[in-house]
Amino acid sequence: MSEEAQGWGAKLFSGLRKTSSRLSENLSALVTKSNLDAATLDEIEDALIASDLGPAMAHRVRERLATTRQERGLDEAGIRAIVAEEIEQVLAPVARPLEVTGFPRPHVILVIGVNGSGKTTTIAKLARRFQEEDYGVMLAAGDTFRAAAIGQLKVWAERIGVPIISGPEGGDPAGIVFDAVKKATEIGTDVLIVDTAGRLHNKRELMDELAKIRRVLGRLNPAAPHDVVLVLDATTGQNALAQISTFQDLAGVTGLVMTKLDGTARGGVLVAAAEQFRLPIHAIGVGETLDDLRPFDAGELARAIAG
Amino acid sequence: MFDSLSDRLGKVFDRLRGRGALSEADVREAMREVRTALLEADVALPVVRSFIDSVTAKAVGAQVLRSVTPGQQVVKIVHDALVEMLGAETAELNLATTPPAVIMLVGLQGSGKTTTTAKIARRLTAREHKRVLMASLDVNRPAAQEQLAVLGEQTGVATLPIITGQQPVDIARRALQAAKLQGFDVLMLDTAGRLHVDDALMSEMQAVHREAAPVETLLVVDSLTGQDAVNVASAFTRQVPLTGVILTRMDGDARGGAALSMRYVTGQPIKFAGTGEKLDGLEEFHPQRVAGRILGMGDIVSLVERAAETIDAEDAEKMAAKMAKGEFDMNDLKAQLQQMRKMGGLGALAGMIPGMKKAQAAMAQSGMDDKVLIHMEAIIGSMTPKERAKPEIMAAKRKIRVAKGAGVTVSEVNKLLKMHMEMAGAMKKLKKMGGLGGLAKMFGGGGLESMMGGAGGTPGGAMPSMADLQKQLGGQLGNIPPNLFKK
Ligand SMILES: Nc1nc2c(ncn2[C@@H]2O[C@H](COP(=O)(O)OP(=O)(O)OP(=O)(O)O)[C@@H](O)[C@H]2O)c(=O)[nH]1
Ligand SMILES: Nc1nc2c(ncn2[C@@H]2O[C@H](COP(=O)(O)OP(=O)(O)OP(=O)(O)O)[C@@H](O)[C@H]2O)c(=O)[nH]1
Ligand SMILES: [Mg+2]
Ligand SMILES: [Mg+2]
Numbered sequence: 001m002s003e004e005a006q007g008w009g010a011k012l013f014s015g016l017r018k019t020s021s022r023l024s025e026n027l028s029a030l031v032t033k034s035n036l037d038a039a040t041l042d043e044i045e046d047a048l049i050a051s052d053l054g055p056a057m058a059h060r061v062r063e064r065l066a067t068t069r070q071e072r073g074l075d076e077a078g079i080r081a082i083v084a085e086e087i088e089q090v091l092a093p094v095a096r097p098l099e100v101t102g103f104p105r106p107h108v109i110l111v112i113g114v115n116g117s118g119k120t121t122t123i124a125k126l127a128r129r130f131q132e133e134d135y136g137v138m139l140a141a142g143d144t145f146r147a148a149a150i151g152q153l154k155v156w157a158e159r160i161g162v163p164i165i166s167g168p169e170g171g172d173p174a175g176i177v178f179d180a181v182k183k184a185t186e187i188g189t190d191v192l193i194v195d196t197a198g199r200l201h202n203k204r205e206l207m208d209e210l211a212k213i214r215r216v217l218g219r220l221n222p223a224a225p226h227d228v229v230l231v232l233d234a235t236t237g238q239n240a241l242a243q244i245s246t247f248q249d250l251a252g253v254t255g256l257v258m259t260k261l262d263g264t265a266r267g268g269v270l271v272a273a274a275e276q277f278r279l280p281i282h283a284i285g286v287g288e289t290l291d292d293l294r295p296f297d298a299g300e301l302a303r304a305i306a307g
Numbered sequence: 308m309f310d311s312l313s314d315r316l317g318k319v320f321d322r323l324r325g326r327g328a329l330s331e332a333d334v335r336e337a338m339r340e341v342r343t344a345l346l347e348a349d350v351a352l353p354v355v356r357s358f359i360d361s362v363t364a365k366a367v368g369a370q371v372l373r374s375v376t377p378g379q380q381v382v383k384i385v386h387d388a389l390v391e392m393l394g395a396e397t398a399e400l401n402l403a404t405t406p407p408a409v410i411m412l413v414g415l416q417g418s419g420k421t422t423t424t425a426k427i428a429r430r431l432t433a434r435e436h437k438r439v440l441m442a443s444l445d446v447n448r449p450a451a452q453e454q455l456a457v458l459g460e461q462t463g464v465a466t467l468p469i470i471t472g473q474q475p476v477d478i479a480r481r482a483l484q485a486a487k488l489q490g491f492d493v494l495m496l497d498t499a500g501r502l503h504v505d506d507a508l509m510s511e512m513q514a515v516h517r518e519a520a521p522v523e524t525l526l527v528v529d530s531l532t533g534q535d536a537v538n539v540a541s542a543f544t545r546q547v548p549l550t551g552v553i554l555t556r557m558d559g560d561a562r563g564g565a566a567l568s569m570r571y572v573t574g575q576p577i578k579f580a581g582t583g584e585k586l587d588g589l590e591e592f593h594p595q596r597v598a599g600r601i602l603g604m605g606d607i608v609s610l611v612e613r614a615a616e617t618i619d620a621e622d623a624e625k626m627a628a629k630m631a632k633g634e635f636d637m638n639d640l641k642a643q644l645q646q647m648r649k650m651g652g653l654g655a656l657a658g659m660i661p662g663m664k665k666a667q668a669a670m671a672q673s674g675m676d677d678k679v680l681i682h683m684e685a686i687i688g689s690m691t692p693k694e695r696a697k698p699e700i701m702a703a704k705r706k707i708r709v710a711k712g713a714g715v716t717v718s719e720v721n722k723l724l725k726m727h728m729e730m731a732g733a734m735k736k737l738k739k740m741g742g743l744g745g746l747a748k749m750f751g752g753g754g755l756e757s758m759m760g761g762a763g764g765t766p767g768g769a770m771p772s773m774a775d776l777q778k779q780l781g782g783q784l785g786n787i788p789p790n791l792f793k794k
Contacts, residue, residue: 046352052533055346115556115584116417116529146584147421147457148450155449169457198584200559235415237349237533239561260416263502265535288416288447 036074041066044083051268051305054238057275061086084299084306090271091298096280098126098227098255100135106184106192108217108224112210112251113231114243115198118259118285120149122231123193124156125285125293131160135190140180141166142173142213143197153195160290163189173197173209174216181220194225201246210251229282232258234265241269244277259285262292266305334366341385349564351537354571362388392567393594398551398576400427400523407440407486407494409519413512413547414527415539416500419555419581421451423527424497425458426581426589432464437492442467442482444475444515445499455497462586465491475499475511479519496521503542516547523550525578530554532565540572549573555581558588563597635731637695640723641687643730644680685713686723698727 036044041062048058064086074082100107109126111119120143127137139157141164143149150166157164165180177194184192196213199206217224230253232240247253258267261284270281281296338359345355365384402408410427412420424441431437441459443466445451452469459466467482479496486494496519501508516524526549528539543549552569557580570577577592687695689712694701701709701724710717 049346050352050534052535055343114531114559116419118417146454147461148454151450151453152448159449200556202560203558233417233529233531235529235533235535235539236531237561237564238347239349239531239533239559242560260502263415263504263535264538265533269533 036065036079040079044079047307048083048268048305051266052237053268053305054241054272057268057272060275061271080303080306084302087271087305088299088302090274091281091302094274094278094281095296095298096255096282097295098229098282100130100133100191102221102223102226104185104221106138106181106189106221106224107226108181108184108221109191109193109227109229110196110214110217110225110251111194111229111231112196112247112253113198114200114233114236117198117231117233117236118257119143119198119231120152120156120195121288122229122257122259122283122285122293123153123195124160125290126193126283127156127160127162127191128290129293130191131162136188137162138180138184138189138192139164140177140192140194142177142194144169144171144173144176145197149195149197156290174212177213178216178219181217181224185220201243201250207246207250214251228252228254230256230279232256232267232269234258234260234267234284235263236269238269238272241272241276244273244279248277248279253279255280255282257281257283257285258296261301261304262286267301268305270301271305331367334363338363338366345564345567348562349531349533349536349568351534351564351568351572353537354568357571358388358392358567389567390594393570393597394576398578398592400431400578401550402437402493402522404522406490406492407483408492408523409483409486409494409496409521410523410525411496411498411516411519411521412525412527412553413498413543414500415502415529416448418500418527418529419553420500420527421445421454421458421497422584422586423553423555423579423581423589424455424495425462425464426586427579428459428464428493428495429462429586430589431493432462438465438490439493439495440465440467440482440486440489440491441495441497442478443469443497444478445497446473446475446478447499451499458586476514476518479515483519494519503539503546509542509546512547524548525551525553526569526573526575527553527555528565528569530557530563530565530580531559531561532568536565536568537572540569544573544575549575551575551578553577553579553581554592557590558582566592566597635727635735637687637690637698637727640727640730641684641695644684644687682713682715682719683723683726686710686715686720689713698724 044065045058045062048061049055053061061083065082068082098109102108111123113119123139127139130137137160139153139162141150141153143153144167147169150169154164154166163183165176165183167176167179173196180192180194183189194213194217196210197206199210201207214225214228228251230244230247230251232243236243244253244256256270256273256279258270258281261267267284273279274281283296284294284301286292286294341362342355342359345358346352350358362385365388400410402410412424414420421443424443428439428441431439441455441464443452443455445455456466456469458464467478467485470478470481473481475498482494482496485491496515498512498515499508501512503509524547526540526543528536532539540552552573552575554566554569554577566577577594580590580592582588582590686709689709690698690701694705694709701720706717706720710720713720
């Protein structure tokens with residue numbers, strides 16, 4: 001394991017180690033059992049539900065486990081391993097990092113999501129990462145609604161040392177993103193990352209505003225936005241599926257980032273999401289600092305879910 | 308997407324209602340569906356288990372099995388258990404102390420603490436004429452203190468001047484001094500978001516709590532929260548004496564599971580519901596209403612209130628009378644469509660009335676938005692009075708004629724007819740539950756008994772006028788601002 005991977009593993013598990021992990025508890029009780037009988041499968045299913053896979057997805061995993069491994073006696077670690085394996089199989093196909101491919105430049109990344117999910121912080125982290133990869137980065141302060149949202153992004157831009165295009169609070173976000181694309185195109189910036197106000201997916205007006213921002217982004221560069229990243233909070237339960245579905249329909253989501261995996265939430269809803277939507281998962285957030293963004297690793301998350 | 312908890316329980320209980328006698332197996336089967344529904348609604352697993360156990364035990368009792376309407380009794384038991392779990396009474400802030408009364412808000416990152424701080428301050432200022440001072444102790448997140456300062460300006464509530472570099476405990480001390488010296492009634496402390504497993508930040512929170520000795524320590528939780536709710540609730544409860552919970556983002560389409568989990572694990576009442584990012588988006592939390600909504604009765608009380616704002620009294624009475632009879636023809640649908648537009652469009656009505664979810668799904672499928680409401684009105688406009696009164700006579704030929712008249716396709720006409728059927732079904736269901744009268748009694752404190760008595764509940768003729776209904780509800784709802792739903 002590389003140092004970095006260890007680092008993120010440590011962060012990811014830090015929360016889990018401190019509180020009781022239900023799957024571990026349950027599985028410890030299974031050690032003596034000789035095979036995956038109904039009671040064992042029930043416990044696995046419940047453990048998966050407790051990790052936010054949702055009852056339907058947890059049931060599907062259970063059924064797969066029931067049909068594939070019936071005869072062999074397994075110890076605790078063995079059970080953990082097959083549960084993790086099953087989950088990894090679902091997650092592996094959607095693990096894909098964000099890449100700067102857009103040409104002509106800039107490659108435009110629109111970041112959206114419900115309120116407080118971690119959009120602005122994730123943008124700062126992404127900016128830092130692209131900057132480390134020697135790309136020229138620019139930020140656009142498209143959240144003109146929330147108090148001091150612009151100030152928040154400005155502080156990050158300053159800390160990272162990247163330019164930011166912003167307007168007044170209460171201004172029209174479409175105008176700002178237009179200016180940003182124009183400016184980024186002029187000076188040949190590689191990546192433009194656009195922040196947006198948090199919005200619940202069931203608010204039609206706010207979703208229309210997002211569609212408008214999208215259209216305006218494409219006005220100077222028809223390929224923009226190249227990525228529309230939906231930021232999900234790991235503590236969110238099954239509502240995340242409704243979020244993905246609606247944001248995909250109305251804002252053309254192309255990929256996901258999940259934040260706040262440094263707590264005790266397992267983000268199991270990603271498993272259901274991977275199967276249902278097949279959207280790429282780009283990265284995960286494991287803290288509040290610029291370094292707390294990790295590439296999404298299917299095996300790692302699967303093992304975290306499996307305890 | 309799955310059905311809402313309301314719809315799901317509705318289905319289960321519909322089936323139970325149809326039975327004369329109820330076996331233990333029936334109860335267990337219903338409870339399995341209740342369990343799945345609760346889990347889909349993000350109620351935390353341990354809470355679900357405990358809830359199901361206690362409800363099953365109650366429902367399988369001999370008395371229930373021998374009773375005349377066992378299905379209804381199961382509904383009542385589940386309903387009562389939900390209300391009990393949510394906390395039977397609306398909880399108020401307790402500010403009875405020597406001023407300044409300190410209110411401290413804590414919670415995970417991004418849960419809505421800062422916004423809620425300003426919302427509460429605004430409410431206390433405007434309604435109770437309190438002099439409120441707000442202070443942000445968030446020295447972690449960029450521009451967090453500025454955020455509260457801006458909100459203070461927007462609401463006209465004083466904020467503690469920011470001293471860069473000062474640490475949370477020191478800020479709390481300074482805030483307390485300022486509040487005392489300047490004679491503020493209430494001091495609101497907004498704190499940084501923290502993970503419940505972050506030892507350093509949890510100790511900091513305890514230190515602030517010791518320093519400020521708040522009368523209210525409120526845990527701010529996102530109502531979209533999933534299974535992690537138990538971990539969060541139990542950790543915060545252990546580390547600081549919570550006095551209440553605030554659920555934010557109730558304006559989302561979350562299913563309310565977090566409300567159950569939070570109430571159960573913290574043992575503290577849910578004092579407010581956040582219903583928008585704007586500063587008037589704060590409401591009292593009404594356990595009765597939420598339980599009713601969970602049980603598939605829809606948020607009828609809210610609907611009635613909002614309707615009262617936009618419908619004129621005569622229309623309202625007609626509508627209420629029709630709803631009470633379980634009648635719902637195309638004229639009613641047309642009136643409803645117009646109403647919907649006035650009441651803030653489709654989104655605003657989501658989940659408020661039983662069966663609406665289905666109608667909504669049908670709408671969503673047809674890519675329907677508020678503009679389509681106008682199209683639908685046009686379709687109904689092209690129907691003859693006879694067709695409007697009896698939409699079931701709409702055969703192929705009639706559909707083609709109407710489609711041409713309205714300038715739409717036949718499939719759009721079909722969609723509208725389907726939607727009408729869904730809504731008519733919902734109205735019938737409502738009637739079975741005793742109509743609005745039954746619901747009003749229930750919300751008025753009569754409990755479910757009132758609608759369990761007679762076979763069909765309140766007969767249509769006894770339907771109270773909209774005004775009466777409001778009066779009846781007034782006891783519970785008197786303190787809700789008239790602009791509750793306006794953004
Ligand atoms: N522990 C932890 N906290 C995070 C993570 N990502 C973001 N946060 C915190 O979550 C809170 C909300 O983050 P923001 O980036 O402001 O969220 P946002 O989506 O931009 O919020 P709005 O613009 O208000 O909708 C802040 O306190 C962040 O520091 C993460 O991965 N882990
Ligand atoms: N739709 C909706 N949005 C809300 C509600 N309450 C807060 N928000 C939004 O949620 C986001 C986060 O709110 P904040 O008040 O900044 O949350 P916080 O807990 O102070 O966040 P940190 O200080 O970063 O931990 C903002 O975009 C708010 O506008 C609510 O009830 N409904
Ligand atoms: Mg933001
Ligand atoms: Mg805050």
